[in-house]
Amino acid sequence: MEDTELLQMAIEAKKNAYAPYSHYQVGAAVLTGGKHVYTGVNVENVSFGATNCAERTAVFKAVSEGEKKIIAVAVAGSGDTIPYPCGICRQVLAEFGDQGTRVICSNSNGSYEVHTLGELLPHAFKLR
Template sequence: MALLDAAREVRERAYAPYSGFKVGAAVRGASGRIYHGCNVENVAYPEGTCAEAGAIALMVASGETDLIEVAVIADSSGPVPPCGGCRQKLAEFGRADTPVLLATLGGATLATTIGELLPGRFDISHLSGTE
């Protein structure tokens, strides 16, 4: 539960003055270290940063590029999946079978994987043979 707790804690620091929709995310690197991020909105809405992207950026900035677990939490009626762009970002650094836990502040959860969130993902294999 430490991963979900980290996501819950960082969610409180989200900067969401326009939507009011705060999201927290945490990823666990292959080292076991937890990296977290929150959404950061911008007055040029919707030009902001997603929580998942922030967590991945912190992981990469800290020297890791392999994630082995993901947790995302929001105050919503049901678990909120990552946006399409963040699904691709998660797929860049995690495997298809990497577990993803989506949760609400009310306690509802949905366990899934990166592969289930992004079937048929675009990856390095698609670049082979290009000129």
């Protein structure tokens, strides 16, 4: 699957973001080892700590359907800046991805960058 195709699915998912507090909508789409795509959005909460990012929503959907390998993730934000995954999401992606997992990040203007997870989180926490 092309990066732009996965990104388009993240952009489409962004429409369902629940962001009444930040007004910053994010959509994500993960491509799994099973060649399926799972989308997610940010889901905010009045108790801010209960908020979940779009990337983790998508990963958790994939894992709950039996997928354990993330090949690529696309992230589409509603702002002018490129929305890189936050630290918590990088660690969650590292659980199911690897150093070569592609991370495609797009702002609302359609500009995007492609990085590897290894570039964004070179020293993920591991037990061993």
